[in-house]
Amino acid sequence: MELKTKFEEIQGERDLKDITELDLDKVKAHNFEGLPNELPEVIVINASGLGLENLNGLPSLPKLHTLDLSENKLTGAVLHLIGEKCPSLEQLNLCGNEIVDIDSLKALLNAKSLMTLDLLENPITNVENYRDEVFKLFPKLQYLDGYDANNEEIDISINEGESASDGEIEDEGDDDEEEEEVGESASDGEIEDEGDDDEEEEEVGLSYLDSSKCLEEDDDSPDFDIKGKKETATRKRKADTTDEASNEKQAKGDA
Incomplete structure (x- = not known):
């Protein structure tokens, strides 16, 4: 299914301001072209496994706090669009992509609320002192690949x-x-x-x-x-x- 067709199915007769979640399951796309320029109320996007090669066409998402871009073909060169388009982002999943070095992550610094980042199955995880370097780059980051700076796992059973x-x-x-x-x-x-x-x-x-x-x-x-x-x-x-x-x-x- 094409991205534009999937979005039209999701929207139906609703206004853009009434859309708060975007699940792009079963969509195959190289980028986000075909989406509106802005989705003002969307807070969650699942774009896992689409086959994305870049982030062209990514809408402005002022309230987005959770973005799943896992299992795509993204490199560090396209991450700047995330920082620019998603200023309120708190959780970002980039597992299974092609991110290679720590410096490419600096493009995410504009997402000042980022608390959870997942980079497993990327070449970057082979960098020496990878975890220490990432936590140093993002002082407010609470969890990297499911563990905090003290290597303690996220406790989902607390609540x-x-x-x-x-x-x-x-x-x-x-x-x-x-x-x-x-x-x-x-x-x-x-x-x-x-x-x-x-x-x-x-x-x-x-x-x-x-x-x-x-x-x-x-x-x-x-x-x-x-x-x-x-x-x-x-x-x-x-x-x-x-x-x-x-x-x-x-x-x-x-x-």
């Missing part, structure tokens, strides 16, 4: 670790809230149960006092039976004593 920690804290917070809710529910349940027990006891007590069965139960109790038996026995003994006294008087009168 992931922070996210994981935040997630754990949130989970712990959720657990605490659940425990509090469960505790409160349990306490409420106990209070309700205790209240129900008290109400049941009170209801039983009142019904016990008001019910006629209480009296019926008391009337049938053993105490009343024993008392009745005692009274009956007493009356019987009194009657027997009276009868004996009458008999004695009658006997004396007969005598």
Whole structure:
């Protein structure tokens, strides 16, 4: 696919100011001719493996911060266009090109915000003290070929670790809230149960006092039976004593 055709496909009916990314995958081109003179809002361009031999036709890209030009045929002689057209550039991938010497990189000094530069698979990496020389040329450069000036690799897991920690804290917070809710529910349940027990006891007590069965139960109790038996026995003994006294008087009168 030609570069111009690819861009028209990407743009569609949008205005140029509405385009923020430019992915030129599957395009074959020797340069950037066919693109507009300026893409004011584009921040990312992928132009890897196009077969680029120069950067002619590269638009003015005032907000571009990421440019991938890897796997092309670019030499150091064309790098000045990057510095001129991309003043806000932060990440530049030039892996797999034909950049030979350190001096050719000076053309990138106009990209004063450059923080990440990739030059692997270029002849320049065979230059003595290559890494030291590049970091000396770009004091603000943070990473070269994926490593910082102390040969420490880019830690892409830092943000992931922070996210994981935040997630754990949130989970712990959720657990605490659940425990509090469960505790409160349990306490409420106990209070309700205790209240129900008290109400049941009170209801039983009142019904016990008001019910006629209480009296019926008391009337049938053993105490009343024993008392009745005692009274009956007493009356019987009194009657027997009276009868004996009458008999004695009658006997004396007969005598």
